[in-house]
Amino acid sequence: MSPATGSVPAIRVLGLSARLRPRHLIVIGVGSVLAALVAVISAGVGDYQMSPARVVAVLLGHGTPMEHLVISTIRLPRVLLGLVVGAALGVSGAIVQATARNALASPDLLGVTAGASVGAVLVLVVGGSGAAASGLLRSVGVPVAALIGGTVAAGLVLLLLRRTGADGLRPLLVGIGVSAFLSGIVSWLMVVATIDDAARANIWLTGTLNGRSWPEVWSATAALAVIAVPLVVLAPRLLTLRLGTDVARGLGLATGPTQAMLLMAAVVLAGATTAVAGPIGFVALVVPHLARLATGSAGPPLAASAVIGALLLVCADLFARTAFAPIQIPTGAVTAFVGAPFLIWLLIRNRQGVLR
Amino acid sequence: MSLSGSLLTRPPAVRQRAQGGWLLVSLAALVAALVLSLAVGSRALNPAEVLDVLLGSGTAEARAIVLDLRLGRTVAAMIAGAGLAVAGAVIQGHTRNPLADPGLLGVTSGAAVAVVLAIFLLGITNPVGYLWFCLLGAALGTILVTAVGLAGARRRDASPASLVLAGAAINALLGAVTGVLLLLDSATLDVYRFWTVGSLAGGQESAVLVVTAPLVLAGILLAVAHAPALDSLALGDDAAKSLGRNPLRARLTGLTAVTLLVGAAVASAGSLGFVGLVAPHVMRRVTGPAHRWLLPQCALAGAVFVLIADVLGRLVVHPAELPVGVVLGIVGAPAFVLIVVRYKKTRGARR
Numbered sequence: 001m002s003p004a005t006g007s008v009p010a011i012r013v014l015g016l017s018a019r020l021r022p023r024h025l026i027v028i029g030v031g032s033v034l035a036a037l038v039a040v041i042s043a044g045v046g047d048y049q050m051s052p053a054r055v056v057a058v059l060l061g062h063g064t065p066m067e068h069l070v071i072s073t074i075r076l077p078r079v080l081l082g083l084v085v086g087a088a089l090g091v092s093g094a095i096v097q098a099t100a101r102n103a104l105a106s107p108d109l110l111g112v113t114a115g116a117s118v119g120a121v122l123v124l125v126v127g128g129s130g131a132a133a134s135g136l137l138r139s140v141g142v143p144v145a146a147l148i149g150g151t152v153a154a155g156l157v158l159l160l161l162r163r164t165g166a167d168g169l170r171p172l173l174v175g176i177g178v179s180a181f182l183s184g185i186v187s188w189l190m191v192v193a194t195i196d197d198a199a200r201a202n203i204w205l206t207g208t209l210n211g212r213s214w215p216e217v218w219s220a221t222a223a224l225a226v227i228a229v230p231l232v233v234l235a236p237r238l239l240t241l242r243l244g245t246d247v248a249r250g251l252g253l254a255t256g257p258t259q260a261m262l263l264m265a266a267v268v269l270a271g272a273t274t275a276v277a278g279p280i281g282f283v284a285l286v287v288p289h290l291a292r293l294a295t296g297s298a299g300p301p302l303a304a305s306a307v308i309g310a311l312l313l314v315c316a317d318l319f320a321r322t323a324f325a326p327i328q329i330p331t332g333a334v335t336a337f338v339g340a341p342f343l344i345w346l347l348i349r350n351r352q353g354v355l356r
Numbered sequence: 357m358s359l360s361g362s363l364l365t366r367p368p369a370v371r372q373r374a375q376g377g378w379l380l381v382s383l384a385a386l387v388a389a390l391v392l393s394l395a396v397g398s399r400a401l402n403p404a405e406v407l408d409v410l411l412g413s414g415t416a417e418a419r420a421i422v423l424d425l426r427l428g429r430t431v432a433a434m435i436a437g438a439g440l441a442v443a444g445a446v447i448q449g450h451t452r453n454p455l456a457d458p459g460l461l462g463v464t465s466g467a468a469v470a471v472v473l474a475i476f477l478l479g480i481t482n483p484v485g486y487l488w489f490c491l492l493g494a495a496l497g498t499i500l501v502t503a504v505g506l507a508g509a510r511r512r513d514a515s516p517a518s519l520v521l522a523g524a525a526i527n528a529l530l531g532a533v534t535g536v537l538l539l540l541d542s543a544t545l546d547v548y549r550f551w552t553v554g555s556l557a558g559g560q561e562s563a564v565l566v567v568t569a570p571l572v573l574a575g576i577l578l579a580v581a582h583a584p585a586l587d588s589l590a591l592g593d594d595a596a597k598s599l600g601r602n603p604l605r606a607r608l609t610g611l612t613a614v615t616l617l618v619g620a621a622v623a624s625a626g627s628l629g630f631v632g633l634v635a636p637h638v639m640r641r642v643t644g645p646a647h648r649w650l651l652p653q654c655a656l657a658g659a660v661f662v663l664i665a666d667v668l669g670r671l672v673v674h675p676a677e678l679p680v681g682v683v684l685g686i687v688g689a690p691a692f693v694l695i696v697v698r699y700k701k702t703r704g705a706r707r
Contacts, residue, residue: 344526
């Protein structure tokens with residue numbers, strides 16, 4: 001959609017072209033730097049305090065074995081997980097908001113996190129002692145079950161949405177209803193579980209990056225990488241979809257399959273992050289708005305959402321660890337403290353009744 | 357088509373007799389649910405034994421089970437159900453929002469968190485002391501909800517869903533607050549869980565119920581007293597004013613009523629959701645929109661719902677027990693989704 005005069009800055013290489021949007025690039029660059037900075041600071045904070053410079057030194061290889069141990073087995077996985085989970089949630093939220101053309105849509109409001117909780121708790125409760133911390137069931141079964149649960153819940157909500165339509169706030173009410181139902185199921189499972197299983201499930205349910213380690217980092221990164229590849233291809237179609245389904249169809253886009261693929265990607269991302277870090281809410285809702293404000297674009301930008309999501313979550317995690325030291329509050333609680341007032345503000349500010 | 361549709365075309369005297377008849381049906385349902393609640397449990401009694409105990413005679417074992425174990429929770433369930441159902445109907449009338457429910461809008465969470473904060477920060481252990489904080493939390497929650505609801509109603513294309521979404525945000529926020537408090541003071545985990553999930557298993561102290569029952573009654577009477585004003589508010593503030601009503605006074609009365617009802621209900625049984633949504637919707641099909649019939653019916657229907665939910669909670673995972681809040685969530689949430697999905701059809705092409 002560039003004007004015929006060609007005054008829009010773009011890169012053209014071997015038949016492929018992409019628009020250069022300076023503000024996007026600045027936001028992505030600055031955001032990445034800030035995220036890395038906060039990550040380094042966060043890696044230094046804890047029982048064994050280290051200054052950021054020391055952390056960098058350890059990462060580069062010059063450090064005592066004790067520092068290496070602390071950083072590489074405890075701090076680094078947690079910080080990296082925060083970055084990856086934040087990025088995944090940001091992208092997931094951006095996709096859902098752009099596809100549904102609804103400023104308040106987000107995977108957690110649409111029941112994905114509740115469904116993932118049901119899947120994970122089911123495995124933890126039914127698996128019994130086989131789902132203990134070091135078992136295969138725990139490291140593979142729980143995330144897979146969470147992913148399946150999230151997908152099923154999203155499918156249920158989408159099925160219901162066929163009757164209400166995707167516009168307006170009613171899809172979110174459907175999502176809230178489905179989430180409430182699934183939360184009831186989770187409570188049921190917790191009641192029938194043994195005390196040990198219930199305690200394990202409770203830990204999983206708290207939505208925290210505490211106690212996660214390298215396996216979780218790898219699975220989250222794998223999910224993000226796997227989704228990122230088709231997303232690069234689908235991203236231009238996302239822009240077209242934002243014009244509305246009729247116009248998009250008129251421009252030759254197959255709206256049905258494209259929407260389905262995009263939503264599938266969003267659900268997989270949200271489900272995978274819930275699977276490894278428990279339910280962390282409101283990030284997928286808030287980050288696309290922040291990214292849109294920062295880059296000044298008309299719709300939620302994908303890459304900027306990833307970067308700002310990573311930054312937000314790493315900051316939230318740092319706050320969660322240090323605010324009430326030595327007690328660590330769940331990262332999900334911090335995001336709820338920030339995200340819930342934001343949602344209320346969005347609702348109040350919304351003059352047209354629903355959309356952006 | 358609703359049952360009242362055919363009734364509304366009859367002369368008023370016939371309508372009143374019909375509504376009176378329906379009230380008697382609800383009352384009978386309540387008595388049946390009450391007996392069921394007293395009979396069901398890990399040691400099941402048959403209704404004859406229960407009636408014996410209630411009438412004064414009966415074996416010592418049956419008396420112990422009914423009077424010591426089950427009567428408290430039954431009364432608490434009735435108080436909470438009646439209070440929340442009437443509160444839901446009143447909020448729906450004031451905000452002109454068919455999806456309003458004290459649980460969904462965060463009013464019950466507000467009351468529960470107020471109590472939790474009181475326990476945590478002020479160390480209150482007296483049950484009657486909790487009650488004041490319950491009422492305070494319910495009042496703050498209702499004021500917030502009414503403010504957001506009215507702000508929304510003034511916009512021309514306001515959607516009822518905004519209020520529910522704001523309530524969901526408030527619930528999430530209060531849930532995070534409770535979660536953090538739980539971590540900071542894990543010693544009283546069960547107490548917190550009672551307030552925020554809603555359970556009748558704690559063995560309600562009669563001291564609490566003796567205070568909350570009159571409060572709920574007072575709330576119901578207040579609500580019924582302003583029922584005509586509530587009817588005219590449905591037409592909009594301006595139309596109500598031109599009909600001679602005072603919307604502000606009606607709102608204040610409604611606010612007081614909802615505060616009393618929700619505060620007493622949460623103090624009896626913790627934070628329960630969906631009762632205030634489902635009971636008015638079901639009863640409106642019987643009574644039509646007139647609040648002077650709707651509100652008493654809601655009280656009875658709400659009590660029946662919570663009693664049945666409690667009985668279900670005791671049956672499905674026998675001999676363990678599902679908290680009544682969980683059962684209401686599992687049953688009420690699909691009902692809520694059904695209402696949302698079908699809402700557009702009855703309103704036509706408004707959206």
